[in-house]
Amino acid sequence: MRTHYCGLVDEALIGRTVTLCGWADVARNLGGLCFIDLRDHEGIVQIVAEPADTDGNAEVIAAAAAVGYEDCLRVTGVVRKREAVNAKIRTGRVEVVATKIELLNKAEPLPFHAHENPGEDIRLKYRYLDLRRPEMQQMMRTRIRLVQALRRWLDARGFQDIETPILTKATPEGARDFLVPARMHPGEFYALPQSPQLFKQILMMAGFDRYYQIARCFRDEALRADRQLEFTQLDMEFAWVTERDVQDTVEEMIRVVFREVKGIELADPFPRMTYAEAMRRYGSDKPDLRIALEFTDVAELVKGCEFKVFTDWANHADGRVVALRAPGGAQFSRKQIDDYAAHAAKFGAKGLAWMKIEDAAKGREGINSPIAKFLDDATLAAIVQATGAQTGDAIFFGASTWKVASDFMGALRLKLGKDLGLVANGWAPLWVTDFPMFEWDDEEKRYVALHHPFTAPAVDDEADLRANARIAVSRGYDMVLNGNEIGGGSIRIHRSSMQSAVFDLLGIGAEEAEAKFGFLLDALKYGAPPHGGIAFGIDRIAALMAGTESIRDVIAFPKTTSAQCLMTGAPSPVPEAQLAEVHIRVAERKAE
Known part of the structure; x- marks a missing residue:
């Protein structure tokens, strides 16, 4: 339908006929001389419809005069040099003199203007209009470039992109799982993954050595500016590595990606700080060193x-x-x-x-x-x-x-x-290392894992770990940028006996461990190599690159803080017949 993008029309095209498609960003009728700012995802170009007595172009003038805000148009015309240069836009030295204007779809009055910044509820309800706004287009394209750059870097270095299951088994640690009823197994449920953690560890045991995945993850937890029910992370795992092997590799990756996507030079090397020092000096395990x-x-x-x-x-x-x-x-x-x-x-x-x-x-x-x-x-x-x-x-x-x-x-x-x-202006990356292995939960009267229950302790002896659990240090590490944890990882437990000891300290008995993690404990018995990895929050990194405090700005269709999609109306009731197919009955809500 088109020969060129609006935002890419330049002086090299002067004298040529082009066909463009886009939305009417601004339409001005100056008594027969009409101007339209036509916008697509590449930017804006000025369209001119000249008076009829100039070239008999009455039909074009009539079409231009009828154009309304956000009408969907197809315009054919000749590119010429613009007399009044607009240095604010990329196409500001040229304009297109229309020879044909086609109305592809008339826009009804919009709930907000593309150059306004309405309340977030309105933006999310009409997300398709919000995403048309140039600011949102730029933010989303920053995210796209980020993912492309990550994939290029990883593919060039032999990392293998392997998908892991979305329907998996419920876990007893971390946030609440989203459960999915299994129609063919009445009374049983799948869980959506909080991360691909166990599968990527098993891939190391299976001999795939360097794994990565741009993975969708799900956690049924309270939402805030930097958290969503479903999110995207770059998941990575390495076999035959120490902490420093993982850290040095991914630090180089992050430096290259920031340089390529945003022209930002990060420190080389990143400074390092233990968890104890970070808490002592700054009261945070992700201190903002700016x-x-x-x-x-x-x-x-x-x-x-x-x-x-x-x-x-x-x-x-x-x-x-x-x-x-x-x-x-x-x-x-x-x-x-x-x-x-x-x-x-x-x-x-x-x-x-x-x-x-x-x-x-x-x-x-x-x-x-x-x-x-x-x-x-x-x-x-x-x-x-x-x-x-x-x-x-x-x-x-x-x-x-x-x-x-x-x-x-x-x-x-x-x-x-x-x-x-x-x-201070600028970027302050940091490695935080030597996290505690456990935290004591006063309510549940038991230890909980500070990272996750598959993180290796700094000691190799199970008896030593049991005797000193309160002060035990893990082999976990986080990458922090400007006070944001953008990546977290660890060396994993690779011996079945140590994994059982950690489960026991976390209050996961032998019977429960076998029922929920028996496949992992078995896999660890068959020559599992030392391995470790890290996961980076794509949404969080994209938000930092885009200069926004909310990850919702770099997610195409996010949920609100009340866990709703205002555009589609999700979550929503399901017909009883559909629930019956999966052997579910909804209990009546008690009165407030």
Whole structure:
């Protein structure tokens, strides 16, 4: 239907006849002389319909005058040089003088304009219109280029693209599974995969050595800006490797892909930091290194003070008292401080102590703080010195269990960094390594895996792992970029006895392990090689490249935060006859 794309018409085509297809982005009738900005996915070109007395072009003028916003058109015309150059668009030096304008489909009045940015609910309900917007076209094409670049890099280096099942077995760890009733097996269910984890490990045992897959994954969990029920990840697995083998390979891949897709040069090599150091300095296992703010542990300074919140946690075996300097924070109003306290409360804080250093030279007299009266002069001076606070700064304090204090102060650090304009331009990649093997779940009174239950511990001896489970370190690693975890992986357990020991520590008994993971335990017995891998979040990386904070902007048809597709109306009821075929009956909802 067309000879060229609208956005690719250039000076090389001057004097030639072209046929273009697209939507009317703008239509202007200047008393017989009509202009149409015709848009397709490559961009916009100006169409001109000249007055009838110029060349007898009455039919073209009439068609142009009738064009409405977002009408679907086919235009034939001759390319000529444009008198008034538009440097803002790629085709701004040329225009097309129409000889024929065909209306392919008339657009009814639209719920929003392509150059508007309406509320997200409206955008998602009319997603086909939202995706027409140039901003969305650019974001989606960034994602497309990202996936293309990844595939090129992997294919050129001998990685094998192997599909794994979508209908699989339910797992007892991680988020909730999406279940699919098995019609031919009444009362039994498949699960949609949260990741291809076990299948890619088995591929290593099967001798495929270097695997990858652009995999669709599913998790029935709460949604937010960087999370969806269904998402896409680049899944990779290697046989006969150590941690550094995996890390060095994928680090090179990420550097090449960022350079190719966005012209961005990332550090070479990426800096490295252990989990313990990241939590100690930044209160996060994915610290944003563009923000220079760091914690100062002050438990030793306040152990004997009269402020009970500090002394209780400073003397607690699992307690932490941490300080964070806010440069220029002495200007904060009480309302701003209360807002920061409310933000910290979302992450577990019971309160947020603070000091304003109004004049460091005056000691106690230069400090404005509701807790200063509980601290002696020496302690106040030691805190100011330890944090490096100066006149005009503020200091915030967190006191709680080590993890809770780290979490809410880490969240506060990010907010302060943004509010105070302390986020440096550029890109800050990082490897975080040596994660704990387990976390203790107080509610369930058992250990849970920090990464997943197939991650290898740093020790090779099962008895050593059992005896030191609380402090055991794993062979897990994450790649972080600008405070976002973009990839996570580990060396896997490759011996059946160690896998059974880990299951046991996680509260998965021998009978349950056999029922749910018997195939894996069997496979590990037959010469499974040492192996490891990593998975990268395609949606998250694409969002970073596109400069948006929401992964919904780089997913063609995302769900809302309430897990709905507003365009199709999913999820939706299913007829009883269809449910009966899969042996399902829906229980009646209880009244609110």
